[in-house]
Amino acid sequence: MTTLKDVARVTRVSAQTVSNVVNERDVVHPETRRRVLAAVDRLGYRPNLAARGLRRRRAGALGFLVVDPSPRYLADPFHGAVLTGLADVARDRGYGLVIQGSPPGSPDDGSLADPFRQAQVDGAVVTLGGTTAERRRHLAAVRRAGGPFVLLEQPVSERDDAASVLGRNRSGAAAAVRHLLEAGHRHLGFVIPSLAWPAVEERIRGFRDALRPLGGRATGHVRPCGPETKDAARAATERLLRERPEITAVMAANDLLALGVLEGGRRAGRRCPADLAVVGFDDFDLAQWVDPPLTTVRLPGYDMGARACQLLIARLETGRFPERRVELATELVRRGSS
Amino acid sequence: MTTLKDVARVTRVSAQTVSNVVNERDVVHPETRRRVLAAVDRLGYRPNLAARGLRRRRAGALGFLVVDPSPRYLADPFHGAVLTGLADVARDRGYGLVIQGSPPGSPDDGSLADPFRQAQVDGAVVTLGGTTAERRRHLAAVRRAGGPFVLLEQPVSERDDAASVLGRNRSGAAAAVRHLLEAGHRHLGFVIPSLAWPAVEERIRGFRDALRPLGGRATGHVRPCGPETKDAARAATERLLRERPEITAVMAANDLLALGVLEGGRRAGRRCPADLAVVGFDDFDLAQWVDPPLTTVRLPGYDMGARACQLLIARLETGRFPERRVELATELVRRGSS
DNA sequence: GGCGCAGACTATAACGTTAAAATCGGCGCC
DNA sequence: GGCGCCGATTTTAACGTTATAGTCTGCGCC
Numbered sequence: 055m056t057t058l059k060d061v062a063r064v065t066r067v068s069a070q071t072v073s074n075v076v077n078e079r080d081v082v083h084p085e086t087r088r089r090v091l092a093a094v095d096r097l098g099y100r101p102n103l104a105a106r107g108l109r110r111r112r113a114g115a116l117g118f119l120v121v122d123p124s125p126r127y128l129a130d131p132f133h134g135a136v137l138t139g140l141a142d143v144a145r146d147r148g149y150g151l152v153i154q155g156s157p158p159g160s161p162d163d164g165s166l167a168d169p170f171r172q173a174q175v176d177g178a179v180v181t182l183g184g185t186t187a188e189r190r191r192h193l194a195a196v197r198r199a200g201g202p203f204v205l206l207e208q209p210v211s212e213r214d215d216a217a218s219v220l221g222r223n224r225s226g227a228a229a230a231v232r233h234l235l236e237a238g239h240r241h242l243g244f245v246i247p248s249l250a251w252p253a254v255e256e257r258i259r260g261f262r263d264a265l266r267p268l269g270g271r272a273t274g275h276v277r278p279c280g281p282e283t284k285d286a287a288r289a290a291t292e293r294l295l296r297e298r299p300e301i302t303a304v305m306a307a308n309d310l311l312a313l314g315v316l317e318g319g320r321r322a323g324r325r326c327p328a329d330l331a332v333v334g335f336d337d338f339d340l341a342q343w344v345d346p347p348l349t350t351v352r353l354p355g356y357d358m359g360a361r362a363c364q365l366l367i368a369r370l371e372t373g374r375f376p377e378r379r380v381e382l383a384t385e386l387v388r389r390g391s392s
Numbered sequence: 393m394t395t396l397k398d399v400a401r402v403t404r405v406s407a408q409t410v411s412n413v414v415n416e417r418d419v420v421h422p423e424t425r426r427r428v429l430a431a432v433d434r435l436g437y438r439p440n441l442a443a444r445g446l447r448r449r450r451a452g453a454l455g456f457l458v459v460d461p462s463p464r465y466l467a468d469p470f471h472g473a474v475l476t477g478l479a480d481v482a483r484d485r486g487y488g489l490v491i492q493g494s495p496p497g498s499p500d501d502g503s504l505a506d507p508f509r510q511a512q513v514d515g516a517v518v519t520l521g522g523t524t525a526e527r528r529r530h531l532a533a534v535r536r537a538g539g540p541f542v543l544l545e546q547p548v549s550e551r552d553d554a555a556s557v558l559g560r561n562r563s564g565a566a567a568a569v570r571h572l573l574e575a576g577h578r579h580l581g582f583v584i585p586s587l588a589w590p591a592v593e594e595r596i597r598g599f600r601d602a603l604r605p606l607g608g609r610a611t612g613h614v615r616p617c618g619p620e621t622k623d624a625a626r627a628a629t630e631r632l633l634r635e636r637p638e639i640t641a642v643m644a645a646n647d648l649l650a651l652g653v654l655e656g657g658r659r660a661g662r663r664c665p666a667d668l669a670v671v672g673f674d675d676f677d678l679a680q681w682v683d684p685p686l687t688t689v690r691l692p693g694y695d696m697g698a699r700a701c702q703l704l705i706a707r708l709e710t711g712r713f714p715e716r717r718v719e720l721a722t723e724l725v726r727r728g729s730s
Numbered sequence: 731g732g733c734g735c736a737g738a739c740t741a742t743a744a745c746g747t748t749a750a751a752a753t754c755g756g757c758g759c760c
Numbered sequence: 761g762g763c764g765c766c767g768a769t770t771t772t773a774a775c776g777t778t779a780t781a782g783t784c785t786g787c788g789c790c
Contacts, residue, residue, distance in 0.1 A: 055511065057776055068740045073778060083738060100509040104445040105776030108745045113442065115490075115512075126694070128479060129472030129677070138466040141493040145503075150512055152453075153489045155479040165483075171438040173393065173746090174453075174488055284681060313681045339467070340678035343622060343651045356464070395746055406770045411748060421768060443746030446775045511776090 056097045064093045076101060103150070107173070115150030116140070116366060117169040117178035119203075121192045124183070127155055131338040132355045133181065136206065139359025140179055147367050156192065164195030177202040177366045179359070185249065202369045204362040207253045209379065217375040219362045219382065223253050223335075226351040226384030227260030230305055230333045231274075233349075233386055235264070239303035239331060240272045243294050245287050245315055246307040248278040254307050257335060261305065275301065279311065287314025288321070295322040295330075303331035303392070309338045312348055316391065331392040346390030354382050394435045403431045414439060441488070445511070453488030454478070454704060455507040455516035457541075459530045462521070465493055469676040470693045471519065474544065477697025478517060485705050494530065502533030515540040515704045517697070523587065540707045542700040545591045547717065555713040557700045557720065561591050561673075564689040564722030565598030568643060568671045569612075571687075571724055573602070577641035577669060578610045581632050583625050583653055584645040586616040592645045595673060599643065613639065617649065625652025626659070633660040633668075641669035641730070647676045650686055654729065669730035684728030692720050 058076075062069045067086060074082050075090040076099075082090070093099075107113045118140055120127055127133065137153075144151045152169050169175040180196055180203050182189040189208075196203055202215045210216040234242060244261050246254055258276055265274045275298055279290030287306060291314065295301060304319065306312035312334030316326055324330035326346055334341055334350035341348040361380055369375045396414075400407045405424060412420050413428040414437075420428070431437075445451045456478055458465055465471065475491075482489045490507050507513045518534055518541050520527040527546075534541055540553045548554040572580060582599050584592055596614055603612045613636055617628030625644060629652065633639060642657065644650035650672030654664055662668035664684055672679055675690035699718055707713045 058778095059776080069776085070741085070778075071739060074739090077778085081738070086738080098509070100506070102446070102776050103510045103512050104442045104451065105745090106778080107442040108440070108446055108747090108775090109777045109779080111745070118491075126473065126476055126677075128476040129469060129693075131467060131469075131472075134467030134469075134472045135464065137491070138464055138493070141466060141491055145493060150507070151491045153456075153475070153479055153491055155476070155483060168438070169488070171436070172441045174441050310681075317683075339464075340681065343648075343678065344682055345655075355467075396748095397746080407746085408748075408771080409769060412769090415748085419768070424768080440746050443775090444748080446745090446777090447747045447749080449775070 055102075056099045057102065058099070061090065061093045061097060061099050064097065065090050112176050112370075113150075113174055114148070115152050115175045116144050116363065117152045117154055117175035119154050119166050119169070119178050119180045119196065120183075121156040121166060121181065121188065122183035123188070127183070128153070131340075132336060132353065135355025136179075136181065136359035136362075139356040139361075140363045143360045143363035143367070147363075149367065164192075164198065166192050167195045167199035170196070170199035170201045175201070176370050177204075179204045179206065179362045179366060181206045182208060186251075189251070202366065202375070204366050206358060206362060207251075209252065212378075215369075217365050217369070217378045217380065219358050219365065219380045221253070221353040221358065222381050222384045223256035223353075224260035224263065226353070226386070227257040227305070227335070228264035229384075229386045230335075230349075230351050231261055231264035233388070234303040234305075234331055234333065234392065235268065235272065237303075237331065237392065240268075241298065241300040241302060242272070242274050243291070243298070243301045243304040244274060244276045244307070245279050245290050245294070245304060245311050246276060247282040247286075247311070248280050249282070250278075250307075257307055279314075282308070282310065284310055284314040284317070287311035288318040289314075291315045291318025292322050295319065295324065302329070303333070305333045305335070307335055309334040309336045309341045309348060309350055312341075312350065312391075313344060316344070316348075326391050333392055337387055341387075342389065349389045349392035350387050352385045352387050354384070357382055393440075394437045395440065396437070399428065399431045399435060399437050402435065403428050450708075451488075451512055451514050452486070453490050453513045454482050454701065455490045455492060455513035457492050457504050457507070457516050457518045457534065458521075459494040459504060459519070459526065460521035461526070465521070466491070469678075470674060470691065473693025474517075474519070474697035474700075477694040477699075478701045481698045481701035481705070485701075487705065502530075502536065504530050505533045505537035508534070508537035508539045513539070514708050515542075517542045517544065517700045517704060519544045520546060524589075527589070540704065540713070542704050544696060544700060545589075547590065550716075555703050555707070555716045555718065557696050557703065557718045559591070559691040559696065560719050560722045561594035561691075562598035562601065564691070564724070565595040565643070565673070566602035567722075567724045568673075568687075568689050569599055569602035571726070572641045572643075572669055572671065572730065573606065573610060575641075575669065575730065578606075579636065579638040579640060580610070580612045581629070581636070581639045581642040582612060582614045582645070583617050583628050583632070583642060583649050584614060585620040585624075585649070586618050587620070588616075588645075595645055617652075620646070620648065622648055622652040622655070625649035626656040629653045629656025630660050633657065633662065640667070641671070643671045643673070645673055647672040647674045647679045647686060647688055650679075650688065650729075651682060654682070654686075664729050671730055675725055679725075680727065687727045687730040688725050690723045690725050692722070695720055
């Protein structure tokens with residue numbers, strides 16, 4: 055492992071000068087710089103980030119802190135998309151990226167914030183899953199750590215050194231409803247998980263927003279289905295269509311539930327899209343591959359990750375968040391199911 | 393940020409003693425340990441990993457190095473599953489986890505190995521995608537960095553300080569073929585991407601293995617479809633079924649291609665599973681959600697990540713890899729498509 | 731000729747931790 | 761009573777980098 059001193063010795067120059075060259079500080083004679091750079095290249099020198107981080111008192115790395123009770127948390131397509139955006143921006147801006155998943159068993163120990171407390175990262179992007187109580191507990195741990203963070207899909211408090219990045223869930227849901235209304239549907243269902251977190255609540259608001267202008271001429275039925283699984287959504291859809299046979303279009307709070315809605319519709323004897331229009335939310339990869347391809351509201355995971363990362367880096371480099379709340383557009387993707 | 397010295401001052405003890413307590417070295421008087429631990433707890437002390445890494449000359453972190461030309465590389469379900477396994481084991485063993493994605497644009501600069509060269513990680517788990525040339529180039533960069541690594545789904549050379557973790561692709565494919573043969577199918581197709589990497593080649597071998605015992609009584613048709621997309625697989629399947637109408641079962645080298653096969657079959661007028669059995673490979677989440685649910689060979693991504701991480705940690709802590717090559721069982725998951 | 735100043739570079743110390751060596755009582759033993 | 765030894769603790773010096781405060785040379789100017 056070659057160090058600054060090795061380069062300095064070879065170049066007959068002090069370590070500080072090499073440091074100045076490597077960090078592009080404009081205090082070095084061009085000729086000296088040339089020689090140093092040549093040696094850096096020849097010896098394959100790369101700065102030791104631990105030493106640099108120790109001395110500069112900044113780690114030069116960002117964290118991605120994920121709380122999700124699911125055993126497959128990082129395999130969740132939304133997290134995957136966010137992570138890709140994060141990784142791309144972090145790399146391009148010269149930051150490392152550290153991942154910390156929540157210990158599924160013991161959510162109490164605040165270990166989510168470990169990368170902060172161990173000075174491993176300068177800031178973090180945080181996504182919170184699970185029950186409201188779990189989310190609050192983990193958020194408290196991150197807060198206590200004291201570093202700047204960006205929270206995804208959830209607003210932050212004014213007091214925090216934080217910003218939030220959200221999708222326009224409300225207007226996205228409203229756009230989907232208007233799309234269905236334009237297609238002539240007047241009685242709509244909306245299947246949601248019983249444990250509704252902030253983003254889902256926004257989607258419900260959007261659903262209602264778009265129905266309101268029609269007054270009594272259109273009805274909307276929000277139906278909690280229990281756990282966030284395909285089967286729960288299927289069962290809820292069957293029941294809903296039995297109770298309200300006038301319904302001709304059903305939205306789902308996310309694409310996975312939409313698959314359940316599709317199946318529930320089929321079991322209820324409705325063909326999609328002829329007898330029942332279905333609209334999802336998120337636009338996971340699979341949405342385009344199912345049959346019929348799912349009309350859905352795209353939540354831009356990659357862009358949200360990228361944007362969160364940019365915000366965080368701006369906060370680290372300028373001392374404050376340029377914005378405390380960023381909303382990214384959602385987009386209705388029309389496919390075969392509506 | 394509280395340091396060792398803060399704890400030492402409060403406890404009226406030297407920094408070294410605090411260090412000994414924190415690192416559970418059995419040289420400290422029980423009573424002293426008690427007092428130190430109390431202070432650690434009260435002050436919320438956590439060791440600074442940069443300082444520790446610098447002094448110990450080990451970063452205490454592992455890397456996940458991903459080369460994939462796809463813009464969604466970390467959203468790939470297999471990578472997501474691997475990453476989850478990695479993150480869980482790394483966390484439980486007290487290691488940090490650093491992610492480095494390949495710069496899609498410039499695959500030449502060897503930056504994949506940056507975490508190594510910057511002493512950010514002690515070892516890494518590596519997955520390589522792209523063309524053979526790209527894969528070789530990136531692998532060379534990792535090799536040059538000199539640290540121990542575990543390569544996924546690809547064998548390593550004896551000379552490297554490395555191990556590989558593979559799924560039993562060959563026997564998995566063979567099991568799938570036997571399953572089809574038992575169901576009475578005698579003429580099988582196998583749709584693969586034209587750019588076949590080692591794992592796919594193994595799957596082809598397994599496909600042929602299982603057909604061999606039947607001699608002339610069964611035929612297998614391997615069909616490259618071009619790029620690794622659903623549409624390419626659909627088109628290839630349509631052509632294949634036109635040229636070889638006797639085929640009643642088609643396998644695909646992965647689940648995404650299997651979706652294309654399903655659609656191609658439908659377009660060729662074959663109903664699944666009645667007129668055409670379809671089997672995929674990988675068992676991505678979506679496989680259970682499509683219609684009909686896809687029979688597929690499960691590649692245990694989570695376990696592969698977890699196992700790779702264990703191997704790497706063993707190498708770091710004992711000085712050598714306990715095994716140089718680990719094969720994890722694949723499992724035929726029978727669902728509705730066969 | 732001395733002063734100030736700029737440009738190029740160097741010396742020193744520190745970041746927080748830990749390996750290695752040193753210190754210091756106290757205890758057993760010849 | 762002195763010697764060696766053990767357990768508990770402290771001292772010292774690094775790890776590789778960089779912030780800060782120098783030094784040193786040459787040059788212009790009064």
